[in-house]
Amino acid sequence: MAAMKDPRPCSIADTLAVVGEKYSLLVLREVCLGNGRFDQLVRNTGAPRDILSARLRRLVEAGVLTKRLYSERPQRFEYRPTQAGLELEPVLMTLKEWGDRHLRNGTDLPMTVEHSCGGALVPVVTCGACGDPVRHEDLTARPQAPGWTLTGPTAA
Amino acid sequence: MAAMKDPRPCSIADTLAVVGEKYSLLVLREVCLGNGRFDQLVRNTGAPRDILSARLRRLVEAGVLTKRLYSERPQRFEYRPTQAGLELEPVLMTLKEWGDRHLRNGTDLPMTVEHSCGGALVPVVTCGACGDPVRHEDLTARPQAPGWTLTGPTAA
DNA sequence: AGGTGAGGGTTTGATTTTCCAACTCACCGG
């Protein structure tokens, strides 16, 4: 995700610069599931080996994954999520939720996630302050840096 | 995001096939903010015009955006989010939240979002059933379709 | 000692995408 003169300083863009390249989030999905070995990642993500290699390097250097030796002689490695990597799981969950609902009508899901409370997880984004589920109409963008001249009714 | 033989049927991958290409989510960000005109999108996302054109076509065809005529003579268009598009905002919020925390230490944020409850929005993903914030340790993946052979301790 | 196979990659060359600048077309304002 190299050159891009995004005139907008933006954490969304910055995060995508780390995990927005093709396969990166699928790699993270697998690593969070515990499938952190190279050949598993090739099989489960469908990424070409050279691309996977590049993505892993990038994610390790960005502090999202770590490379761990799980066997000397023969040397074998495994990738695991860092704390920062685990904190990207909300992104995976919201992506999954949208796909489950809009691309599969909520039926025939290939995988579900069970929450410790007992049921299938339905991730809901709430406001940390009041605890209410967040709806578009309740949001107002507050530009803080130059480059953020809003024109429209504004909400993100 | 053409050819990819992802051996895993997965809603995350499917969603990324819709909005995972470079610039797509930045376009959605702008459209959700109300900045839905072509030249605004060029300026605010930094996307080359031809790429932007392709992304807009794709997002409209996928039902994430609609193209609206806001002036005949001269013909001028504007892109707006559909309901499905608005429902992708949780993805944007979780991406923003991660970037704010991990890429900027939570300081000097270029933009904040205010929630109707009064404070700056801190998006938290919770379990729809019990309402608790979701933590990695509380999750268990439940494969439902073939292709989902888990090996590790498993959680997503 | 030789063959086979797994794991974890790198190399090579063809194919796709992206990038960027220039160009179009339709209209409006002076």
Next chain:
DNA sequence: CCGGTGAGTTGGAAAATCAAACCCTCACCT
């Protein structure tokens, strides 16, 4: 008639992706 705006399209160079082949280190079998 001239310049400018909005919404794109076009053409060619540069970069990223793809698939397959290759490499290296060991372990195991016989």
